Amino acid sequence: MRLPYSPILWRKGFGREACKAMLEYGKYTLELHEVISIIDPLNRASIQLAKKNQFHKVKSAFIFNKNHDIYQSFL
Template sequence: MYILETDRLILRQFKDDDMPSLHSIFSDSETMEFYPAPFSFEQTQNWIKRNQERYQECGYGLWGICIKESNELIGDCGLVNQKVDGKTEVEIGYHINKKYWSKGYASEAAKGCKEYGFYQLGINKLISIIDQRNLPSIRVAEKIGFIKEKESFVFDKNHYIYSGSKNT
């Protein structure tokens, strides 16, 4: 199911047949550098299933990013509820196939998700949880207007919390 469209991208709900494309991204050690380890086939299957459940429970989750011209799935981006310092926050998360890095796709998708969260869902504040060493993800957060709010211990290590509000 189609969620949103940007100049070059379509974001849509994951389908079960997205598994091979998504696993090629999540099984790559460079792409998953800031995760504990690359994903196994089963972990990628669970990722898709968990997001499909989020669509039903929350009305959002991580969506597949497809290039408009080719309909190729090149990653994911979307909105996910996360616990940060005991409070539930809505995070914009993203992963892009490394052959498409440095082309502005992550920023374009994240900006679309930010606008969707603020104007379609009425969320007032969004965050991104970013490993302190992940400079490309920090740049994406800054490009969409997020600023570093704080550092927090999330996912068993310290992360930067970047955030943006609807009214700023």
């Protein structure tokens, strides 16, 4: 999931709603058992959102030409 960069849209709950919908879709429609999130370690809002949705950090990796943290959640 990637949300717009417009600061006008930040901190309005759009990320929470989108994350909830995607996790439900993954679990009930796609029958996934786990999902991951690739997050820039400087993006505190995304890390906070991931943690609120029971994601936990599993490792760091060099992806997309920079360091990222990999978070995982079991559905």
